[in-house]
Amino acid sequence: MFAETLPNGCPPSDAIESDGRMAIRLLKSPNPTEKDFYSHAKLGKRKPESVSFCVWASCSLSSIQSATNLPKLPKLRGKDYYTKIILKKESGMLKVSDSGHIDFWMYATFDPVGASTGVWRIDP
């Protein structure tokens, strides 16, 4: 049972169960809340044509440390903190791209804030 209502065929067949890896999530404040892990779909944002419904319903994570440079991009400016969460088997399903981006579909029982190993400020 996933935390969000997902479209048919989602997660895709090449998604894998979380395997204990650590992943980065950018944050606007040093005090993460559950909402920081909502997908665009759950936040009620409208989806552009080029993005699939399934990806739109996922939470973006990164498996590479240099993801902390992403706030240098205009739309991600202001995300001055990041957390590292551990993705265990019972966390959810994920799809990792070559670029290190992770589409994460979390299970309803997963608490991302509780899975956080800490919050760090990104040096400007």
Added chain:
Amino acid sequence: MTHQQSRLHATISKTLLYYDGPQIILLNGFSNMPIIAVAVNYDGMEYPFFACYTQQKHLDKYIHGKADLHFVFANAHMSEYYFFDLFEANNDVVNLIRATSDESRNNDFWPSKGFFSSNHILENENLHDTRRRFNINGAWEADDFTQFNRKMFDMYAIMSAKKILESVDSTPETLAELNALIINQSWEGGNSYVNFYKPFTTKIEIHSPIKVKSIQYASPGNIDLIGDKNIFDEMSRAITKFEQNIEKAAKAYQYINKILGQEKLKTSKASSEFSSEAIKNHVKGQADIILNSIGIDTPAIFMHSCNDNILIYSKLVLSIFRRIKGVYNFISEGRVQFN
């Protein structure tokens, strides 16, 4: 459509970075010139991007980590900047809106200095891969799609071979593989030609094998192919050159074809000889004309890849002519818009 209007449309080619939605996108703009765009916040648009036309050399610098993203924007073509709303994209085509000079200078829309491609690109990712759209019109049977795609794949193989032969970066192993693929064909007509083109992408190591991305079966519709941007650009140049030189090329083709028939060399082994040196050299000259007519200015390296065997060389060039002519026929019939 005027040039100015054409500059205001672009087709999404690739999302370079996705994090909470697309953040950096590559597009093909006017004359397939690359456009780079970053997601921004902009009133009145649902999913706004700030974009600029860029020269390939600047984009390459970013891709290879020799320059940051700020550099690419700072060197925007004509210092012109645009916005577009990704949410308004229709069949991956977006409408560009010119930014005012104040907007163009507004740091809120610019990536900060120090953002490099290493933040999202791994070394093994091929960033020359691009999607090229070919608009189609008129009546298309299922077999037409097969024929067109096959001819495009063959032409892609030809231009890949050109790139390999002309590039100083090609390894001796790759050159040897290409040479072996050419000289090990029987070149005795029929399937021997198919046997050269069909395995090309599997036998020769090219970084971006061509593939069909999508076909929109409509009139007008489109065929989207994925492959190396540089090879697609070579194909466009070859077709433009061919259009300018088609009479000369066709005359040379007919001459070689006639001579090979008279000399009974069409279905003979590659080791067969011409009846005289004069005829052989004249055939070579005509084959050079055909290659020149499609923008290959270094026929000598093609000749060298045929082990300087003029019979193999002439048959290879005839097969190249037939394939380029095959693509050109779709264009001249008005059924495919190439550029």
